[in-house]
Amino acid sequence: MARTTPHDPPPGDDRPLYGRIAALLLDELRDGTIPPGERLPGERHLAARYGVSRETVRQALEVLRRSGLVATDRRGSHATLPGRPVETPESLTFPVGARSADPCAVDRATVTWETPPPEHARALGLAPHRPTLVHRYLSVTPDGRSLRTALTTFSAVVLAEVAELARYRDRADGATPAQLRRAYDWMRKAGLTLHHRDSITQVGDASSVRVTRRVHDQYARPLEITDLVVNAERDALVYEFTLPAAG
Known part of the structure; x- marks a missing residue:
């Protein structure tokens, strides 16, 4: 304009x-x-x-x-000025790529307040042994042939700026179900621009891959890091993005 x-x-x-x-x-x-x-x-x-x-x-x-x-x-x-509706792109469901394409797959997600893995702490700039919010996700098909696990660590920055995530500290007991599907929506509504960087490597045999996802904001501050492991004999790892047309 x-x-x-x-x-x-x-x-x-x-x-x-x-x-x-x-x-x-x-x-x-x-x-x-x-x-x-x-x-x-x-x-x-x-x-x-x-x-x-x-x-x-x-x-x-x-x-x-x-x-x-x-x-x-x-x-x-x-x-606060009333204005014409502005369409927004389809949101990414957290954690991206962790849910099986099989509609019968069973999933489980929990959060804990704990010291994250050392590599996660380094990536997020956390002091050694400093606890933070850690999210664990598991998805498995009924026949057991497709298994996906995701471990996500959230940074001190995102917990300070995204109230919806910070509230989970009080229920981070590792047992209470905690589906954070709208986590990226909450970040965007807090004014954070999300930049995703995924690295994909093979793990062990040919049927397993690891996706390491790092997300930072418009100020290059780390927000979260996720390790997603997909063990699937015939499953495909699919990422789907929807972007609005220009103008």
């Missing part, structure tokens, strides 16, 4: 700089670039986007707050 930069105002525009930034943000709210209820980008991101200081962005947001167009809580600022 073409925008007038704050450094080049239209002739006769005598508004202060923060007023022009507020107007640009309002345009994004009205055209659905920032959907109603969604978290706005952080002050640092907006300052870089518009080439102004964070203080100018802060003043612009205050203008929108006084007008009731933006609400701010401890998790950031959110758009």
